Amino acid sequence: MTRTMRLADLPPAPGEETHASLALANSGGWGAGAEAVDLLGDPRRTTDWMVARGLAAPDADVQEYCSNRLRDFRGSVREVFDAAATHERPPASAIDAVNAAMKLAPAVECLVWSEPEGFLSVPAHPATQAVEYAMSAVAADVLALLTGEDTAVLARCAAPSCGRFLLRTHARRHWCSTRCGDRVRAARAYARRAGRE
Numbered sequence: 001m002t003r004t005m006r007l008a009d010l011p012p013a014p015g016e017e018t019h020a021s022l023a024l025a026n027s028g029g030w031g032a033g034a035e036a037v038d039l040l041g042d043p044r045r046t047t048d049w050m051v052a053r054g055l056a057a058p059d060a061d062v063q064e065y066c067s068n069r070l071r072d073f074r075g076s077v078r079e080v081f082d083a084a085a086t087h088e089r090p091p092a093s094a095i096d097a098v099n100a101a102m103k104l105a106p107a108v109e110c111l112v113w114s115e116p117e118g119f120l121s122v123p124a125h126p127a128t129q130a131v132e133y134a135m136s137a138v139a140a141d142v143l144a145l146l147t148g149e150d151t152a153v154l155a156r157c158a159a160p161s162c163g164r165f166l167l168r169t170h171a172r173r174h175w176c177s178t179r180c181g182d183r184v185r186a187a188r189a190y191a192r193r194a195g196r197e
C-alpha cells in the first residue's frame with residue numbers, strides 16, 4: 001500500500017504565509033512519482049503560483065525560459081535553507097544566486113495620481129519582467145528569514161520523502177503537515193507490528 005501525497009493538495013507549511021521564500025522552496029523539485037509534482041512545472045503553473053503569492057499580476061508574461069529560471073533559483077534557495085537547517089556551510093554558488101536575484105528588479109513602486117482615489121503606489125514592472133520581480137522579492141525574503149529570528153526555527157520536514165521546509169512554530173512540531181505526521185506514525189506502527197510477527 002503506497003499512499004501518494006499530492007503536493008498541490010497539501011496545506012501550506014507553517015511559515016509559508018509570511019515567507020515567500022519558504023513557499024518557493026516548497027513548490028516542488030524533489031522526490032519521485034506523485035510527490036515530484038512541481039507547482040512550477042510549466043509557464044502556466046508558474047504564473048498561477050506567482051499570482052497566488054501576490055508576486056505577479058494576472059497578465060504576467062511568463063515564458064518557458066522564465067519558468068526554468070525560477071526553478072533554478074528555487075534550487076539555490078533550497079540549498080541555503082538546507083544549510084540553515086543543518087548549520088552547515090552552504091555552497092558559495094547558492095549565496096551568489098540569492099544575491100544576484102536580489103539585484104534583478106528592486107521592488108520599486110511608482111507614485112501615480114489617479115481619479116478619484118488620489119495618490120496610489122503602483123509596481124513599476126512591465127509584465128515581461130514578472131519573473132525578475134518575483135525572484136528579487138523572494139531573494140529579499142530569503143535575506144530577511146535567514147538573518148532574522150525565524151532562522152532558528154527553520155527546519156526540514158522530518159517525514160521521509162517529504163522535501164518541504166517549515167518554521168517550527170512550537171518545539172514539538174517536526175512535520176510540515178498533519179498528513180506527514182500521520183504517515184510517519186502509520187509507518188512506525190507498521191514496523192512495530194512487523195517486528196512482533
Ligand SMILES: [Zn+2]
Pocket residue numbers: 157158159162163164175176177180
Ligand atoms: Zn512534510
